[in-house]
Every structure is written in structure tokens, then in C-alpha cells.
Amino acid sequence: MSKTYSSAERAYLEVKERILGGVLPGGELVSENEIAGELGMSRTPVREAFLRLETEGWMRLYPKRGALVVPVPPNEAEDVAHARYVVETAAVRALAVSDRAGLMAELRASLQRQRALAEVPDFDEFAVVDADFHRAYVVAAGNPLLTGFYDSLRERQRRMNSAALRHGGIDTGRIIEQHQRLADLIEAGDPDRFASGLAAHLTQVHGVALRGL
Structure with missing residues (x-):
């Protein structure tokens, strides 16, 4: 430090x-x-x-x-997942009408890093890179208010991921496959299918039901 x-x-x-x-x-x-x-x-x-x-x-x-x-509150995983869904889908809808080449290079590099960490395995660093993968396309949307709100969720997201990874509650291989799918849908400019894929991803990784979806 x-x-x-x-x-x-x-x-x-x-x-x-x-x-x-x-x-x-x-x-x-x-x-x-x-x-x-x-x-x-x-x-x-x-x-x-x-x-x-x-x-x-x-x-x-x-x-x-x-x-x-302070322990993670009982309903925090569901609340964080739902808030993330709202922000991330809004970001990807904005990206659908913009140049995504730079973002896609960043997401592909992240996926390579995730695969390397999964092989080691290094769960602590994987949790960080996982969170950064999702943040990348939120930032790329160019709305500082959305990014600021998302960053307030990011620490809670990372804590939940770290706890699950340490206790064997998350399959890194499945996460990477789903991340690849989300990246493909961003590249294709298909926000509707991205929204469905993200909902499934959040539900499976955190074991929560997203309200109103």
C-alpha cells in the first residue's frame, strides 16, 4: 500500500x-x-x-x-441484485446506439483474466474482476449519476461474491460462460436479450428472485 x-x-x-x-x-x-x-x-x-x-x-x-x-442483512442480496439489474440494463440500452469497440476490448480482456483466475484458483481476485466486468459497461454508458449509484452497490456486490466463493457457493465456470453471453449481447446491440440474460445470471449466482420481472 x-x-x-x-x-x-x-x-x-x-x-x-x-x-x-x-x-x-x-x-x-x-x-x-x-x-x-x-x-x-x-x-x-x-x-x-x-x-x-x-x-x-x-x-x-x-x-x-x-x-x-456487521453481517449482511437477510434481504440485501435481493435488494442489491434488483438495483444492479435496473442500472445495468439502463446502461446497456444506452450503449446499443453508441460505438462499443473500446468496451468490447475491455470485456474480452476481463474474460481472459477471469479464466486465468478460475484456473489458479484465486477467488478473492476473481470477485474483484467479476465486479469490474459489470462496472465496465455501466461506466461506458457515460452517465456519471448511474455510475456513482452503481459504485455504491459495488462494495456490497463484492462482499457477497467473496463470501459465496469462499464457501464454494459459486461456480466460476458458469459465471464466465454467462459473462461471455452478456458480452456477446452487448456487442450485438441487443438490450432486450441482455436484460433476460442478466436476470438469469443474477438469479443463479445469488440465488434470489428479482422482484417484478
Whole structure:
């Protein structure tokens, strides 16, 4: 991690990364001393990091006991999947009337990276690349408001993916096949079939039913 970060920022980024990557699962109690020792810093910047993570909803602090990593709420997977569906389908409809050559090169490179990670396997990095694959076409649509909203979902998406991958709940081969299909439909400029394919993808990967579809 870059040395230009303050100790508090470094602690924040490291602990948040552990939460999103599933190293610190929901329900686990973490102490300031434990994290400070692992990062080689005092408790003060770790305390600041914990307070920031509590403000963002990732932790809940208990004086003299530590910080509880907030578990994923029961309905969050369904809510995130539905919100993603709305944003991603809107983005692809906008892309249907624009030049997609640059985007397609990016998506193909992502698919190659996904295949390489699946073979290792490196589930933590796969979860990151998976999220970036979907974000690529949202960004390509050129609507900063949609991108900003989507980024607010991305961390929750990654946490869900990481947890499922760590517990063997996701078939990376099937994900890659579905990603390839979605990329093909984007290239073909077929937003209706993309919407159907995305709904099936989200349903199968996260085991949720998308409301109203």
C-alpha cells in the first residue's frame, strides 16, 4: 500500500478490504489491539478507522469489547441484485446506439483474466474482476449519476461474491460462460436479450428472485 497514506487511512483501507474480501466475516468481533499489532501502528489510527467504518455501516463499536463486523442483512442480496439489474440494463440500452469497440476490448480482456483466475484458483481476485466486468459497461454508458449509484452497490456486490466463493457457493465456470453471453449481447446491440440474460445470471449466482420481472 502506498506510503503516502496516513496511518488512519491505511488502517481504514486494510480493514475494509478484509471485510469486503470475507477475511473478516459478518458477526466477527475485532479488537483495536489486534489490528494495530498486525499493521504495526498504534491504536489511535485504528480507532479512527473503526469509527469511519461504523459511520459507513460496516462495523458496530462496543466500548471495551471491540468492533463487530456487521453481517449482511437477510434481504440485501435481493435488494442489491434488483438495483444492479435496473442500472445495468439502463446502461446497456444506452450503449446499443453508441460505438462499443473500446468496451468490447475491455470485456474480452476481463474474460481472459477471469479464466486465468478460475484456473489458479484465486477467488478473492476473481470477485474483484467479476465486479469490474459489470462496472465496465455501466461506466461506458457515460452517465456519471448511474455510475456513482452503481459504485455504491459495488462494495456490497463484492462482499457477497467473496463470501459465496469462499464457501464454494459459486461456480466460476458458469459465471464466465454467462459473462461471455452478456458480452456477446452487448456487442450485438441487443438490450432486450441482455436484460433476460442478466436476470438469469443474477438469479443463479445469488440465488434470489428479482422482484417484478
